[in-house]
Structures are given as C-alpha cells and as structure tokens.
Amino acid sequence: MAEATYSTVAVVGAGAAGTLTAARLLEAAALARLPLEVQLIDPAPATGQGTAYATTDPRHLLNVPAGRLSARPDRPDDFTSWLSRKLGKQVGPGEFVARCHYGHYLSDHLARAVEGSAFGRFRRRHERVVDLAVDDDGTQLVFATGGSLRARAVVLALGQPRSGSGWLPHPVSSPRIISDPWHPAALDAVPPESDVLLVGTGLTMTDIALTLTRPGRVVHAVSRHGLVPQRHVRQPPPTIPPPPYGECADLPALRRMVLRHAAVCRRLHGDWRPAIDGLRSSTSLLWQRLSPDDRRRFLAEDLRRWEVHRHRMPPGTADALAAACTEGRVSITSGRLTQATPTPGGVQIRLADGRSLHVGAVVNCTGAPRSVHDSTDPFIRALLRSGAARPGPLGLGLDTAPDGRLVTRDGHPPAPFWTLGALRLGNLWETTAIPEIRVQATDIATSVLSMAAAHAGDGAGAGVGGVLSST
Structure with missing residues (x-):
C-alpha cells in the first residue's frame, strides 16, 4: 500500500484514555478497510499506566471491582480472564485487585489491537507536545525536543492534570x-x-x-x-435505577430526588449504595440539566459529600485504614x-x-485541579491561545461536542481535535472512570474515521459507525 494513502491520527497521552483510543482507532481502521496510522505520543516510558496505574505498591487497589473494568464492554470478562492467566489463579469479577495490574492489561490490550490491524499501523513516540499550528491540511504538532509531526486529526488523552501549588495557603519552596x-x-x-x-x-x-x-x-x-x-461492600447488591427525574430542573429538586431514592433503597434493601450506583448512567444528563448557577452551588455545597459516596474505598483498603486509625x-x-x-x-x-x-x-492529597485556567500544560495553553479550543462550562476542562470534538473559540473554524476523560468534565461531569472512557474512545474513533474517510474521498467511511458499534 502506498505510503501517501495513510492518514495520520495523533493521540496525545498514553494513559488509559489514550491507550483505549488508539486500540479503537486501529480496530475501526481494519474493519472499515481504511489505511490509518496511529501515533501515540507521551514522554512516559510505559504505555497504559498514566498517573492512575503507574504505582507499584500492592496496597494500592483499584476502587472498582475487576469485573467492571474490561476494556471491551461486549466482553465483560476480558480483564478478569487476562489477570487470571497472568496470576495463575482465578480472579473473580467482584475482586478488588492491585492497580499496577491494570496498566499492564491496557498495554497488552493495545498490543493485541496492533497485531490484529491489517489496515492500520502504529507508532509509539516518547515525546512531549508543547505547541501546534492548524491549517487546511491538518495540524502540525511541535515537540519539546524540537521535532514535529503533521496529523490529519489529534486526540487529547491527557488524563488528570498534574497538581501545582494552589493547594498551599502561600508560596513555599521546600523539598519536604x-x-x-x-x-x-x-x-x-x-x-x-x-x-x-x-x-x-x-x-x-x-x-x-x-x-x-x-x-x-x-x-x-x-x-x-x-x-x-x-467503603465498597464485598457482595454489592444490584444497582437500582432512579425514579423518573423529569421534574429535577434545579438543584433543590435534584437533592430531594437523590435523598429519597437513597432512603427507599436503604429501607427496602438495607443499603444506600445501589441507589448511588444506579444514578451513574444518568449523572451526565442530570448535570447538563442544571443551570450554571446550580452547578456552581453543587461544587460549593454538595461536591464533597457526593464524592465520598460515589467514589468509594475497596474493602481491603477501608479495613487497613481503619486499623491504622x-x-x-x-x-x-x-x-x-x-x-x-x-x-x-x-x-x-x-x-x-x-x-x-x-x-x-x-x-x-487534594486531587487534580479542575479549572483549565490553572493548567500548566503547554499544549493546553497553546490550544486555548490558538482558538482551537475554549474552556468548558465553569472553566472545567475543555468545551466539547457530543462526539468529543473540541469546540473552537468564537469566530474560529472547526479544528480536527477531539478529547475524552477528564478534559470533558465541564460538559459531562461523570467522565473519568473506565466505563465512561471506553465509550468515549469508541465515539471518538467513529468520528475520526468518518472524517478520515471523507478526506480520502473513497467512501470507505460509510460503514464506520456500524462497524464500531458491532465491536
């Protein structure tokens, strides 16, 4: 196949989001018979780990049961089967396993996608993107080393931003x-x-x-x-979907609905957790229904209480922490x-x-900063400066269309940039966990492949959406 027939897609960030996106792009290219080169760009030496899964401490556990973490929602036992083979023992879907395993699983998942891609090719670049230039033929990415790459489309998979010094009450310089x-x-x-x-x-x-x-x-x-x-419970009951929330048009109504739903679940089933977990599929819709003022009130008044119930400790972690206290x-x-x-x-x-x-x-231990205005990432700053991106609602992440494509600043033409995960916080709120990221990765692959096929002018993209939805 001629070299010139390949469209290049740059995926910036090689953590979970970037690794899953690269895998979905390669699979979609093979099934759509579209020549595609995927370049995964990140200075980190490993692939699939990012911040979340780079830890080597076996006491650091995944805070989601292993059975919910398959890279492929149509193959729910993919992670547990892989881990059972790796450890030489059966790993059940309800187990909370060490986080370090998951990064290796994602890396292997991508390797399998690379091996099975007949039309796609893959390159891993250990570079940091610091600047860009957009024109009619795509995007020129500039690396910290001085090199560059021209890409037809770019996917930002940067994960959680690094913490700065904003958590301190005043500037302090000390290695301690x-x-x-x-x-x-x-x-x-x-x-x-x-x-x-x-x-x-x-x-x-x-x-x-x-x-x-x-x-x-x-x-x-x-x-x-x-x-x-x-804490999570070791044998969680099934999730229970919320009652109709059509009348939850403001924050006070939403609070009442959630509290009632949790109280009913506790009374009928002895546990509030199925109620909170049942809200998961609706959280983004509920967030989008709130006015900007109600969203600000939620962040100021409800956020911490929501987080401690929504993002729970594995049972083993909770037991160890309780003993230490x-x-x-x-x-x-x-x-x-x-x-x-x-x-x-x-x-x-x-x-x-x-x-x-x-x-x-x-x-x-305050977590990552949420406001994109606080970002120190030179690539994010370059995107905002160029007008190829604009801050998301309330300054949370970057503004995106439903398929993850970046919304440009007013007056700027559409640019071939997409993002997923933490950078969609302002639009989706529920966007940083694997079940959400794997769906977003598929959506992005659909959108990018359709654009690449249209640019190729050969009609290859006609079945992209159907191809991806069946994988």
Whole structure:
C-alpha cells in the first residue's frame, strides 16, 4: 500500500484514555478497510499506566471491582480472564485487585489491537507536545525536543492534570513539601522517622497513608470537611435505577430526588449504595440539566459529600485504614492549612483552628485541579491561545461536542481535535472512570474515521459507525 494513502491520527497521552483510543482507532481502521496510522505520543516510558496505574505498591487497589473494568464492554470478562492467566489463579469479577495490574492489561490490550490491524499501523513516540499550528491540511504538532509531526486529526488523552501549588495557603519552596505524590520517587523526600501531614482526605489520601504508615510515625490527614470515602461492600447488591427525574430542573429538586431514592433503597434493601450506583448512567444528563448557577452551588455545597459516596474505598483498603486509625498511626480530622514554614528538620504547620504541628513532610492529597485556567500544560495553553479550543462550562476542562470534538473559540473554524476523560468534565461531569472512557474512545474513533474517510474521498467511511458499534 502506498505510503501517501495513510492518514495520520495523533493521540496525545498514553494513559488509559489514550491507550483505549488508539486500540479503537486501529480496530475501526481494519474493519472499515481504511489505511490509518496511529501515533501515540507521551514522554512516559510505559504505555497504559498514566498517573492512575503507574504505582507499584500492592496496597494500592483499584476502587472498582475487576469485573467492571474490561476494556471491551461486549466482553465483560476480558480483564478478569487476562489477570487470571497472568496470576495463575482465578480472579473473580467482584475482586478488588492491585492497580499496577491494570496498566499492564491496557498495554497488552493495545498490543493485541496492533497485531490484529491489517489496515492500520502504529507508532509509539516518547515525546512531549508543547505547541501546534492548524491549517487546511491538518495540524502540525511541535515537540519539546524540537521535532514535529503533521496529523490529519489529534486526540487529547491527557488524563488528570498534574497538581501545582494552589493547594498551599502561600508560596513555599521546600523539598519536604510534595505537590505531586504520584511523581516517581516523590515520597522518597519523606524522612523515615518523622510524622507526616497529608492535605486532603479522599482516595489519594487513603493510598498515600497506607504507603507511609509505620510504627512510631503518625500520618496526620486534614481536609475542610474531614470526610473520607465510604467503603465498597464485598457482595454489592444490584444497582437500582432512579425514579423518573423529569421534574429535577434545579438543584433543590435534584437533592430531594437523590435523598429519597437513597432512603427507599436503604429501607427496602438495607443499603444506600445501589441507589448511588444506579444514578451513574444518568449523572451526565442530570448535570447538563442544571443551570450554571446550580452547578456552581453543587461544587460549593454538595461536591464533597457526593464524592465520598460515589467514589468509594475497596474493602481491603477501608479495613487497613481503619486499623491504622485505631492503632493511632493515622489521624484524620477536619482542618485547614494556613501556614507552612520550612525548618531544618521538616515543616512547621499552622491550622486554622490554632493547632500547630511539626512534621517531616507535607503531601498534597487534594486531587487534580479542575479549572483549565490553572493548567500548566503547554499544549493546553497553546490550544486555548490558538482558538482551537475554549474552556468548558465553569472553566472545567475543555468545551466539547457530543462526539468529543473540541469546540473552537468564537469566530474560529472547526479544528480536527477531539478529547475524552477528564478534559470533558465541564460538559459531562461523570467522565473519568473506565466505563465512561471506553465509550468515549469508541465515539471518538467513529468520528475520526468518518472524517478520515471523507478526506480520502473513497467512501470507505460509510460503514464506520456500524462497524464500531458491532465491536
């Protein structure tokens, strides 16, 4: 096949979202008989891991049962079967397994897609995209090394943005203040015999606390509410869909519906979890029905309570954390950091209630920043500067069409950019978990393949949608 017949699609980001998108593009190209080159671009040495699955600590568990994490929704046992073969033992769909396995699974999933793609070809580039230029023939991506790549379409699969210093009450420079606990070797800066302060009490805190806890050390964790994630149950009951929500036109009505639904489930089934899980398929629609003011109120007044019920701890994690708290090795309280002063032996901490602590290190566990205006990623900044993208609702992520294509700034022509996962937060809200990302990856592959086929002018894209929906 002639070299010139290939259309190049650049997928920027090689975590879960990018890996799944690359696999779906290759499969769709093969089934649609459309020559396509997929280039997966990320400076990270591994593929499929990203921030979420790069951890090597076996105490860091997936917070979703293994049976819900197949890369292919039509093959729900794909992950459990793969992991059973890898571990040499049967892994059940209800098990919560170590996160490190999932990154390897995604990498292998992509490798299988590459092997089976008769019309597509694949290249993995270990580069960082820092700039771009858009013209009628596509996009020129510029790498930090000075090289470049011309692509017919670009998919942003950047995952959760890296944390900056916005979680601190004032600028502080010290190796003992750790803004990104997932950066390789970040926790090596924690002195081995000292107490530690974790700022934030969500799922990141649970993992970091279990990594750092040891006899003779107290891991202090504080957040504004002091709320920790609820636990999953080992044998969850079936999800229960919500009642009709046609009248939930504002936030007070939505609150009433959710509380009633949870109360009914608790009364009839002894558990509120089926109610929260049953809302999952409707969460994006409910979010989109809210006015901008109601969305702001939700973020200010309801977000934390929703998160601790929606994003829960694996049972093993919850048991280990409870034991550490009982033994005094972990202390979780409400509090707000007001001052952090480096000292020769660590950091002197002042909290809003007047408490003072001296710790060997302070670790940010507040999670990723949500506002795209806070992004330090040069590629995101270049997209916004060029007009090829605009901030999403409330500044959350980037604005997108239903198929994930970026909405350009007013007055700018449509650009061949798509995104999925965390960057669609403002439009979808429920967008960062694997069940949502795998659907978005398929939608993007459909849209990109149709555009590539139309540009080729050979009609090959006529069956793209049907092809993808059947895979």
